[in-house]
Amino acid sequence: MFELRRVAAALFVAVFFLGNSISAQAETVTAPDGSTIEKFGNWRGKCASPDGTNNICTVSFEIRSEQSQSVALFFAVGRNPNNEYYAITIVPLGTHLPNGVKFTVDGTELAAIPLQVCIPVGCQSISPVGADSLQRLKAGNNMVVDFIDIRNGPVSLNVSLSGMTAAINWLDQQTPG
Secondary structure (H helix, E strand, O other): OHHHHHHHHHHHHHHHHHOOOOOOOOEEEEOOOOOEEEEEOOEEEEEEOOOOOOOEEEEEEEEEOOOOOOEEEEEEEEEOOOOOEEEEEEEOOOEOHHHOEEEEEOOEEEEEEOOOEEEOOEEEEEEEOOHHHHHHHHHOOEEEEEEEEOOOEEEEEEEEOOOHHHHHHHHHHHOOO
């Protein structure tokens, strides 16, 4: 049951966040649907209730292709009802699935995760985030995300971790454990 709720929440989060743009300033803004988005550097936080009962909060970041404006990377961190952290990663359709996605923080590998399913907005993975990995994200300056696009070859995207500590602190306040 939790697995289905987790996947439904991930899809809701992905579809909602993919429609919003990113700002570099820390601020509170109102989304087109009237909801509130908290911005922490390149990261943004949002809470929603996709099933009408459970409030799910995440912090996320996305990169879009300059040419097509399609999503090149969507990455979010949230907490499940058991107060365990998880990450949602979405990369473009056409990503070589067996290779998955590799994350490096400040030059040291953080994780290599398999992709689990492809949906219309891209191929995604939902994976647990351990305390050590979360601490490295909070303490880091830069994350590099690598995957292979079957049309264009290797892709390496740089993500600033500026604002990540404030974003995770905000997430912890929304979902106290």
